Amino acid sequence: MKxxxxxxxxxxxxxxxxxxxxxxxxxxICTHLGFSRPTVSVMLKNLREKGLVxxxxxxxxxxxxxxxxxxxxxxERHCVIAELLIKIGVSPxxxxxxxxxxxxxxxxxxxxxxxxxxxxxT
Numbered sequence: 001m002k003x004x005x006x007x008x009x010x011x012x013x014x015x016x017x018x019x020x021x022x023x024x025x026x027x028x029i030c031t032h033l034g035f036s037r038p039t040v041s042v043m044l045k046n047l048r049e050k051g052l053v054x055x056x057x058x059x060x061x062x063x064x065x066x067x068x069x070x071x072x073x074x075x076e077r078h079c080v081i082a083e084l085l086i087k088i089g090v091s092p093x094x095x096x097x098x099x100x101x102x103x104x105x106x107x108x109x110x111x112x113x114x115x116x117x118x119x120x121x122t
Contacts, residue, residue: 003050005104008074009033010043011052014061015071024061077103077111084118 013032017024030040044061047053052067063071078099085095106114 003052003070006043007047007050007052008070008104009100010040010047011063011067011071012074012078014053014063015068015075018061018063023058025059026061029061074103077106080111080115080118081106084114087118087121 010029010033013029014024017028017032021028026037026040026044029035029044030037033040044053044055047067048055052064052070054062054064056062078096081102082092082095082099085098086092090098
């Protein structure tokens with residue numbers, strides 16, 4: 001399933017927050033992404049309708065299997081790109097910001113080659 005960059009960012013944010021907290025709520029995503037509560041609510045509704053996110057009776061957010069796959073793939077791209085940029089001398093802060101932009105538009109072929117190259121450096 002191909003989804004938009006903004007949806008990938010939300011799924012990735014839920015994944016990251018879930019690694020740091022027992023319970024992830026919409027307000028955590030607002031803080032993580034720097035968006036307003038109404039904006040986050042609209043996107044979470046869309047993600048829920050697409051079957052990528054579930055919200056329980058306590059308003060906790062959970063990634064579905066499909067949502068988790070997309071989030072993990074996006075996060076892996078982010079980590080690989082950021083690490084490679086840092087290794088070539090880019091500051092960690094800039095590398096993370098640039099990785100956020102590049103992770104969505106890079107082809108599978110280019111990503112596979114970057115990942116392979118990074119592995120050869122370690």
